[in-house]
Amino acid sequence: MAGAALALAVAAPAAAAAEAAADGRAVYNFRCYFCHGYSGNAKTLAATYLNPKPSDFTQADPARVTRELVLETLRHGRPGTAMKSFAGVIGEKEMAAVADFVVDEFVRRKAPNTRYHTVENGWPGHERYRAAFPFATGEIPLSRPWENLSPDEAAGKRLYLGACVSCHDRGAPGDDGVEWDARPLSFPRNNFSLAESMAKPPTAVDAITSASPYALHDIPPKVNGLSAQQRRGEKLFQQNCAFCHGADGTGMNWIGQFMEPHPRNLQDPTFMGSATRAGIVHAIREGLANTSMPAWKSVLKERDIQAIVAYIDKVFHPIGKPKPPR
Numbered sequence: 001m002a003g004a005a006l007a008l009a010v011a012a013p014a015a016a017a018a019e020a021a022a023d024g025r026a027v028y029n030f031r032c033y034f035c036h037g038y039s040g041n042a043k044t045l046a047a048t049y050l051n052p053k054p055s056d057f058t059q060a061d062p063a064r065v066t067r068e069l070v071l072e073t074l075r076h077g078r079p080g081t082a083m084k085s086f087a088g089v090i091g092e093k094e095m096a097a098v099a100d101f102v103v104d105e106f107v108r109r110k111a112p113n114t115r116y117h118t119v120e121n122g123w124p125g126h127e128r129y130r131a132a133f134p135f136a137t138g139e140i141p142l143s144r145p146w147e148n149l150s151p152d153e154a155a156g157k158r159l160y161l162g163a164c165v166s167c168h169d170r171g172a173p174g175d176d177g178v179e180w181d182a183r184p185l186s187f188p189r190n191n192f193s194l195a196e197s198m199a200k201p202p203t204a205v206d207a208i209t210s211a212s213p214y215a216l217h218d219i220p221p222k223v224n225g226l227s228a229q230q231r232r233g234e235k236l237f238q239q240n241c242a243f244c245h246g247a248d249g250t251g252m253n254w255i256g257q258f259m260e261p262h263p264r265n266l267q268d269p270t271f272m273g274s275a276t277r278a279g280i281v282h283a284i285r286e287g288l289a290n291t292s293m294p295a296w297k298s299v300l301k302e303r304d305i306q307a308i309v310a311y312i313d314k315v316f317h318p319i320g321k322p323k324p325p326r
Contacts, residue, residue, distance in 0.1 A: 024101025040106030050082045057106035065107050070099040080298035088290030131156035214254040217246035233311025249316040266316040273322030
């Protein structure tokens with residue numbers, strides 16, 4: 001009996017620790033991965049849009065990046081970066097679980113996130129993408145010309161561009177010299193035809209017609225007659241804001257619908273009709289509490305913010321002008 005009691009006493013803390021680690025992993029994989037990456041190394045598409053870059057936990061010094069530091073960052077954010085406070089978004093218990101997970105998994109043990117691309121993490125049958133793996137890892141640079149690829153490698157590249165590029169885009173180590181389109185793509189894809197994709201080099205049309213419904217919101221509106229300020233705002237919005245709000249400003253793209261709360265729909269006549277230019281400028285400059293909207297004041301100049309607002313007003317919906325009744 002004594003031995004059984006001792007075993008239970010030992011097993012209980014271990015079970016609690018395992019449960020806490022699982023909770024931290026789940027929150028991290030839901031809230032943090034699209035900037036910091038499932039493996040904690042910040043090699044993500046989102047990271048390429050941010051300056052300064054998200055923290056690479058795998059390179060962190062365990063003596064400096066402690067549980068207390070991570071918790072403080074989660075509670076209060078990091079001024080001058082896209083990392084903002086999660087207070088009001090997740091609870092103290094969740095923040096503690098995430099902090100424990102990040103420090104143990106990435107900072108101390110330098111371990112890959114073991115749930116990355118597994119069935120448990122929503123990736124059944126990931127091996128079917130094996131031909132694309134060399135392009136995701138950087139083993140084969142995307143800049144290598146098609147004519148220099150073997151038939152199997154060309155098939156892998158088409159598969160990579162058709163199914164993997166949204167998350168792995170520019171995530172491979174090193175600089176292969178490719179000049180990328182700043183437009184984020186929405187995946188995973190529905191009804192993607194591998195045979196059709198293999199038949200010819202991918203094009204923008206292929207990417208849109210074979211993608212999920214979210215991709216419709218990653219097509220930038222084409223509007224003629226923009227002023228110089230509005231054209232500047234267009235470029236800045238598509239480079240900095242479209243990742244969350246969608247290229248069409250609706251927030252109905254994949255990343256936007258993944259986030260909670262969802263990014264603001266800038267085409268919503270109710271919201272836009274009651275909004276003010278000063279209010280939108282303030283939201284961009286200072287961020288929004290209890291959301292994932294960061295403060296851009298350390299990234300964008302005031303004239304950049306004004307240009308984005310001018311673009312939003314012109315292209316998505318007039319600010320402060322309710323939609324007239326039919």
